[in-house]
Amino acid sequence: MKKIKEKRKTRKKQEENFNDYIDSDENYYFIVGYTSGGAPYGITWEEASKDGLIEKDSSSDKSKEDDEIPF
Template identity: 45%
Template structure:
């Protein structure tokens, strides 16, 4: 649904006025499937009082999530580079069958967990 559609729907159903939950922004996010910053913009357009502090808090949270996600992605890439002949099941992949399935020594056979878990 587009922003115009969400605003029209929220206005027609008086969503803001009829909302009975504790967190207006979170409820709007879930109901209309938008991110928190989009919800703040749209709720302000609908006349809901959202403080600048709350918006800044949501902005910092989104930035932190983005940085954490990038760090996890970077770490997974480093782990893949460090252990190129292994995956979550095999400690060492000796080769592949003609059908493309890997075979080799599993982490379970070694009695170990993959180091990146």
């Protein structure tokens, strides 16, 4: 039982460390790197959605009528 808890702790720590290295912004879901000029490159949010890496947000499917102020 003790080994299982140690493995879980180790795995959780590894996942936390990995998350520190994940880079994204409003255009890129995952930034792989940067060009010599400083432009990012990687997987865009649109590509990630198409590839099933992220779930589509159901709130984005609302019609414009839902955004109108009722008064």
